[in-house]
Amino acid sequence: MLSTTFKITKPTYMRKYVTEFIGTFFLVLVVALTGNALAIGAVLMVMVFAGGHISGAHYNPAVTLAVLIRGKVSSTNAIIYIAVQIIAAAVAALIARWYVGDLSVMTLELDGRILKAFVSELLGTFALAYVVLNVATSKGTTGNSFYGLAIGFTVFAMASTFGSISGGAFNPAVAIGATIIEAFAFKNI
Amino acid sequence: MLSTTFKITKPTYMRKYVTEFIGTFFLVLVVALTGNALAIGAVLMVMVFAGGHISGAHYNPAVTLAVLIRGKVSSTNAIIYIAVQIIAAAVAALIARWYVGDLSVMTLELDGRILKAFVSELLGTFALAYVVLNVATSKGTTGNSFYGLAIGFTVFAMASTFGSISGGAFNPAVAIGATIIEAFAFKNI
Amino acid sequence: MLSTTFKITKPTYMRKYVTEFIGTFFLVLVVALTGNALAIGAVLMVMVFAGGHISGAHYNPAVTLAVLIRGKVSSTNAIIYIAVQIIAAAVAALIARWYVGDLSVMTLELDGRILKAFVSELLGTFALAYVVLNVATSKGTTGNSFYGLAIGFTVFAMASTFGSISGGAFNPAVAIGATIIEAFAFKNI
Amino acid sequence: MLSTTFKITKPTYMRKYVTEFIGTFFLVLVVALTGNALAIGAVLMVMVFAGGHISGAHYNPAVTLAVLIRGKVSSTNAIIYIAVQIIAAAVAALIARWYVGDLSVMTLELDGRILKAFVSELLGTFALAYVVLNVATSKGTTGNSFYGLAIGFTVFAMASTFGSISGGAFNPAVAIGATIIEAFAFKNI
Numbered sequence: 001m002l003s004t005t006f007k008i009t010k011p012t013y014m015r016k017y018v019t020e021f022i023g024t025f026f027l028v029l030v031v032a033l034t035g036n037a038l039a040i041g042a043v044l045m046v047m048v049f050a051g052g053h054i055s056g057a058h059y060n061p062a063v064t065l066a067v068l069i070r071g072k073v074s075s076t077n078a079i080i081y082i083a084v085q086i087i088a089a090a091v092a093a094l095i096a097r098w099y100v101g102d103l104s105v106m107t108l109e110l111d112g113r114i115l116k117a118f119v120s121e122l123l124g125t126f127a128l129a130y131v132v133l134n135v136a137t138s139k140g141t142t143g144n145s146f147y148g149l150a151i152g153f154t155v156f157a158m159a160s161t162f163g164s165i166s167g168g169a170f171n172p173a174v175a176i177g178a179t180i181i182e183a184f185a186f187k188n189i
Numbered sequence: 190m191l192s193t194t195f196k197i198t199k200p201t202y203m204r205k206y207v208t209e210f211i212g213t214f215f216l217v218l219v220v221a222l223t224g225n226a227l228a229i230g231a232v233l234m235v236m237v238f239a240g241g242h243i244s245g246a247h248y249n250p251a252v253t254l255a256v257l258i259r260g261k262v263s264s265t266n267a268i269i270y271i272a273v274q275i276i277a278a279a280v281a282a283l284i285a286r287w288y289v290g291d292l293s294v295m296t297l298e299l300d301g302r303i304l305k306a307f308v309s310e311l312l313g314t315f316a317l318a319y320v321v322l323n324v325a326t327s328k329g330t331t332g333n334s335f336y337g338l339a340i341g342f343t344v345f346a347m348a349s350t351f352g353s354i355s356g357g358a359f360n361p362a363v364a365i366g367a368t369i370i371e372a373f374a375f376k377n378i
Numbered sequence: 379m380l381s382t383t384f385k386i387t388k389p390t391y392m393r394k395y396v397t398e399f400i401g402t403f404f405l406v407l408v409v410a411l412t413g414n415a416l417a418i419g420a421v422l423m424v425m426v427f428a429g430g431h432i433s434g435a436h437y438n439p440a441v442t443l444a445v446l447i448r449g450k451v452s453s454t455n456a457i458i459y460i461a462v463q464i465i466a467a468a469v470a471a472l473i474a475r476w477y478v479g480d481l482s483v484m485t486l487e488l489d490g491r492i493l494k495a496f497v498s499e500l501l502g503t504f505a506l507a508y509v510v511l512n513v514a515t516s517k518g519t520t521g522n523s524f525y526g527l528a529i530g531f532t533v534f535a536m537a538s539t540f541g542s543i544s545g546g547a548f549n550p551a552v553a554i555g556a557t558i559i560e561a562f563a564f565k566n567i
Numbered sequence: 568m569l570s571t572t573f574k575i576t577k578p579t580y581m582r583k584y585v586t587e588f589i590g591t592f593f594l595v596l597v598v599a600l601t602g603n604a605l606a607i608g609a610v611l612m613v614m615v616f617a618g619g620h621i622s623g624a625h626y627n628p629a630v631t632l633a634v635l636i637r638g639k640v641s642s643t644n645a646i647i648y649i650a651v652q653i654i655a656a657a658v659a660a661l662i663a664r665w666y667v668g669d670l671s672v673m674t675l676e677l678d679g680r681i682l683k684a685f686v687s688e689l690l691g692t693f694a695l696a697y698v699v700l701n702v703a704t705s706k707g708t709t710g711n712s713f714y715g716l717a718i719g720f721t722v723f724a725m726a727s728t729f730g731s732i733s734g735g736a737f738n739p740a741v742a743i744g745a746t747i748i749e750a751f752a753f754k755n756i
Binding site for chain 3: 589593596597600601603605606609610612613614616617618620621662665666712713715716
Binding site for chain 1: 226227230305308312316319320323324327329330333334335338339340342343345346347349350351
């Protein structure tokens with residue numbers, strides 16, 4: 001599918017995008033099907049360990065934004081990463097919908113707690129970006145074997161703390177992916 | 190038991206097969222006796238950490254197949270590995286049967302959910318093979334200390350997500366081992 | 379905000395204090411909002427992995443004291459660390475109070491079990507200091523990738539064992555932070 | 568307390584024995600007070616990470632025996648290690664008794680299941696010795712950062728599988744320590 005002129009450089013980038021797709025897909029699938037903080041932390045951990053050396057293992061538009069601000073990813077790549085993450089999340093949401101019928105576990109029920117949910121998302125996303133930048137992009141921790149463990153269990157800890165207040169995913173791709181699928185489902189009625 | 194002419198090279202291969210036997214045996218034993226996703230992930234993790242440097246720590250015909258396609262194991266060794274894994278699974282199933290009387294926890298009850306169970310096995314097995322190839326056979330992650338953690342917790346995450354839909358083991362040796370033992374038990378009636 | 383004359387050296391120290399603030403803040407927040415031993419162990423683990431190379435990742439006056447006795451932190455820095463930890467704990471307690479209304483989960487109910495609670499805190503704090511000194515300041519374990527895992531899960535194990543007897547935090551900043559906030563709240567009545 | 572002539576070499580050995588004491592003490596304390604497989608696995612993991620570079624972190628007569636057979640510890644040291652482990656277990660049992668009144672959680676109730684309990688202990692102890700020898704004494708895994716994780720979670724997995732059938736500790740020091748304390752308690756009646 002790739003023209004001959006791109007053969008030398010493109011496959012490397014394509015591998016990064018495929019890696020972002022696979023990691024985000026499995027992360028959102030586990031979020032949608034289980035809502036289980038430990039399973040979510042574990043799937044993020046293993047996907048970070050598996051894909052970190054290829055794409056940087058963001059799997060999350062908020063993480064891509066943090067890494068962009070830190071200057072460790074180009075803005076072009078950042079845009080493609082976020083697009084791929086949203087598509088992967090939508091595909092995962094579609095499959096999750098096929099499994100369970102609807103995606104209510106992914107829907108935020110905010111009623112009178114909007115401010116608390118907002119602060120929860122803010123704190124959880126800050127913790128995640130802070131840990132990612134320190135364990136995966138800092139010179140002080142180069143060559144460590146714990147980056148996936150640290151990143152995965154940040155989401156576990158934050159989801160355990162804020163899971164009942166906000167959606168607990170700290171990942172805009174989850175909400176966007178679910179919304180796209182629900183919107184399409186609505187259209188078909 | 191080994192003739193003198195094989196003394197120099199054979200023990201190395203024999204050690205690989207013994208390692209595959211031990212790892213698969215304990216993995217299937219924990220699957221059969223607990224059905225507990227965290228215990229299953231943990232036993233796989235520790236057996237991968239213990240045997241990875243000897244046999245590659247497959248403990249699963251699907252993993253051996255993936256590593257064969259990647260070209261990191263010879264086809265002769267792949268066949269012996271799979272045979273050893275099935276024998277180890279059958280022995281574990283036999284002992285599990287002695288403990289609990291029957292192996293119903295290992296039996297898939299698929300009734301009307303065959304397609305969902307099939308997709309679950311497909312997704313879980315893909316995730317496992319993908320993580321194994323990336324953390325245990327890739328140059329980008331050489332010398333890491335997390336391969337066992339990543340592989341074990343992939344099965345934990347997938348079993349937490351799909352455990353109630355499929356058998357959740359993502360390991361053909363589990364089903365084959367149980368089937369052999371049940372078939373023999375049936376014969377004896 | 380820093381004058382030009384301090385530009386060269388101060389930011390390094392300031393980074394240490396900010397790191398201690400962030401780590402202690404999230405640790406106390408999870409203690410106050412969940413009381414869940416696994417979530418507490420996990421947040422400590424990830425904050426140690428994220429901040430260990432910057433500040434040493436104490437997040438606890440008892441740990442700072444142990445590291446001071448070992449001679450791995452100056453007494454000036456130790457005093458500032460402890461002050462920062464208490465402020466961070468108070469801010470976390472304030473936010474936790476906003477979330478849940480009161481901080482009863484953080485209050486020790488000692489009634490007739492004062493001696494047992496004291497021995498529990500003594501044993502848990504000893505275990506924590508012992509593990510920190512061995513995995514984070516010892517030459518024998520230099521360059522390891524497990525220090526955060528070891529430290530975080532020491533608190534998990536000790537909180538699982540003594541959580542129902544003492545407050546289970548093994549961290550004076552937790553109690554001091556909560557007390558400050560409760561005292562201010564009392565004043566306002 | 569040490570005479571001048573032993574000053575140069577003895578402290579090193581004394582440090583090993585103190586390390587074995589501390590590790591076994593906390594392990595048995597958590598076994599006796601919680602009976603929680605995850606807390607037991609965690610405390611063993613952290614004590615192995617903390618003491619592995621000093622004493623080898625056996626904390627278990629069965630492990631010391633396995634390491635002795637492998638030739639990685641002298642027989643004199645092995646005897647002292649086992650003696651220290653039993654004393655540490657007895658002290659932990661004494662403190663556990665003070666906390667909970669009696670040590671029934673540590674007592675094996677074998678009634679008609681003696682053979683199953685025996686096979687369980689055999690399998691669990693074999694798995695533990697096998698993992699310890701491979702991750703902590705083998706050249707193929709030298710310098711790894713996962714030995715504590717592998718050893719601790721072997722006990723977690725085995726205790727999750729066999730915990731309800733045998734005592735689940737796979738550590739003779741636990742039973743011996745408890746028995747000594749119960750025997751003394753009986754004498755005092």
